[in-house]
Amino acid sequence: MLKTPALMKSLLLSFFVLFAAFIAADVVAAGTTIKRVQVSNPDSGAQAMIKLSKAAKISHFTLKNPNRVVIDIRDAKGTADYRAKSVDELIQRVRNSKPKTTNDTRFVFEVAELLDYEVTMVTQKDGPYLLVKFDDPQPQSLTMITGRQSERDDDIIIALDAGHGGRDPGSVGPKGTYEKHITLAIAKKLQTRINAEKGMRAVLTREGDYYISPSQRPLMAREKKADLLISIHADAFHTPQPRGASVWTINERRSNTEFARLLENKSRQSELLSGASTVIAESDDDLGFVRTILDMTKEGARKSSYEASDYIIKELKKVTKMHKKERQYASLAVLTAQDIPSILVEVGFISNPTEEKNLNWSKYRQRLADAIFVGVEKYFKIYPPNGTLWSRLDQKTDIQHVVKSGESLFKIARRYDTSIEQIKRVNKLTKNSLKVNQKLVIPRG
Secondary structure: OOOOHHHHHHHHHHHHHHHHHHHHHHHHHOOEEEEEEEEEOOOOOEEEEEEEOOOOOEEEEEEOOOOEEEEEEOOEEOOOOEEOOOOOOOEEEEEEEOOOOOOOEEEEEEEOOOOEEEEEEEEEOOEEEEEEEEEOOOOOOOOOOOOOOOOOOOOEEEEEEEOOEOOEOOOEOOOOOEHHHHHHHHHHHHHHHHHOOOOEEEEEOOOOOOOOOOOHHHHHHHHOOOOEEEEEEEEOOOOOOOOOEEEEEEOHHHHHHHHHHHHHOHHHHHHHHHHHHHHHHOOOOOHHHHHHHHHHHHHHHHHHHHHHHHHHHHHHOOOOOEOOOOOEEEOOHHHOOOOOOEEEEEEEEOOOHHHHHHHOOHHHHHHHHHHHHHHHHHHHHHOOOOOOHHHHHHOOOOEEEEOOOOOOHHHHHHHOOOOHHHHHHHHOOOOOOOOOOOEEEEOOO
């Protein structure tokens, strides 16, 4: 029997409705399932691993009052309710919230403090994870599994690198001043100041007007077993207006690139790890073990670079205008040592006529050297390397800390590896709020 056009139309309509429903169901089934959330609190920062059924697109942003990091996982379903067990934990809670799009899932991380963080998709043996990593930019102890600690010098050793030299004059000022001469003059003044301080010693990567490649300079600092590398330069621009000093550390991309190269170079691994190289040799070339040790070394050096640079910036502000008021990041060969905190100081713009004149003035160069010295001294008084004279003198002395803008009890406690309760007890504090310039006693141990 022939079907009427109306019946045919009705059947086709029903078919398309069922087909659309099938496609929609398939899309939902093809979405991402959130299986679990794991939160950990290592010595520096914190991290959460969100297990996914498959990789997904993400977006994120931050909110304040209270501090939150909000992450949306595209086309995903799942819940979580993590609550911190201690007030010392950075991640206080992980919960769900209403997403902007109904097919997405929104996670809210309530944190004690908004620190630098990164959100990345990583793949492990059991599948994809969303890694949420919070980085507390405070230096960790560099007591690594290396030979340096057992055979180290009593002195804190600082490698001073005078930029350029020989056939590489660096920038040239309007009056013909060579950057290479200015940097060496300041480095020598800083060396004299450091060597006059008991328990500190400065070594130069170059002592005269000759060329050393930028990549060779961090290797020289390592040979001298330096605890800190400071490279001194003078900035320049194509117009005379810019002026002022700035302080630089290595950017994350270059640091990670050098780290990847290091993992492929076993001779350099042995050089860096020294006493641990025997342990590595006995671990059947366990790349995971090697990566862990080297990564700890890299992170410790990077965070120490941050802290030391901030002390230097604070002192430079007292003697010169700052072109950049906060630490800057760059991909520079001289900063690529994975095991040595490394800083580059631009003492001013040699292309600026006024600053060129100042940089040729011996007393001004001394002021710059003194400012860098005081910053370094203040840093090492708080973080003396293990095994040095300063660390032995400091073991029984409580630390005096002056509260800076933006600091909290949580951050200060993590910085000095103590607890909020200990700080409050020693300072007889009844609440967690602090005032700028408030003086605190930080107990040792």
